[in-house]
Amino acid sequence: xxxxxxxxxxxxxxxxxxxxxxxxxxxxxxxxxxxxxxxxxxxxxxxxxxxxxxxxxxxxxxxxxxxxxxxxxxxxxxxxxxxxxxxxxxxxxxxxxxxxxxxxxxxxxxxxxxxxxxxxxxxxxxxxxxx
Numbered sequence: 001x002x003x004x005x006x007x008x009x010x011x012x013x014x015x016x017x018x019x020x021x022x023x024x025x026x027x028x029x030x031x032x033x034x035x036x037x038x039x040x041x042x043x044x045x046x047x048x049x050x051x052x053x054x055x056x057x058x059x060x061x062x063x064x065x066x067x068x069x070x071x072x073x074x075x076x077x078x079x080x081x082x083x084x085x086x087x088x089x090x091x092x093x094x095x096x097x098x099x100x101x102x103x104x105x106x107x108x109x110x111x112x113x114x115x116x117x118x119x120x121x122x123x124x125x126x127x128x129x130x131x
């Protein structure tokens with residue numbers, strides 16, 4: 001069975017919403033980082049190009065599962081890029097192509113975790129009342 005290395009930084013990470021639907025057959029290889037920036041709404045992040053180190057998880061994923069994830073992510077507007085991680089792993093990651101649209105409406109966060117999602121929610125709530 002063909003497998004590929006995938007970098008995940010949002011709802012596919014362990015303990016988040018899509019983990020149980022898509023990651024069961026994948027082998028966790030460890031924590032790593034890719035270059036970029038994260039923006040967040042109430043429940044999920046977008047990774048865009050940039051120079052900051054964005055933390056996430058690397059998995060060895062069966063191709064059949066990757067195809068399902070790719071279909072889901074493509075439906076949300078993400079594109080697949082091959083990138084090198086901080087630990088020099090060659091991985092596939094899902095990037096959002098339109099940073100200008102994101103930074104207009106959503107806060108930038110350092111990592112996708114419960115603390116930063118809560119912070120993003122507070123910022124978005126304040127923005128919606130100030131308009």
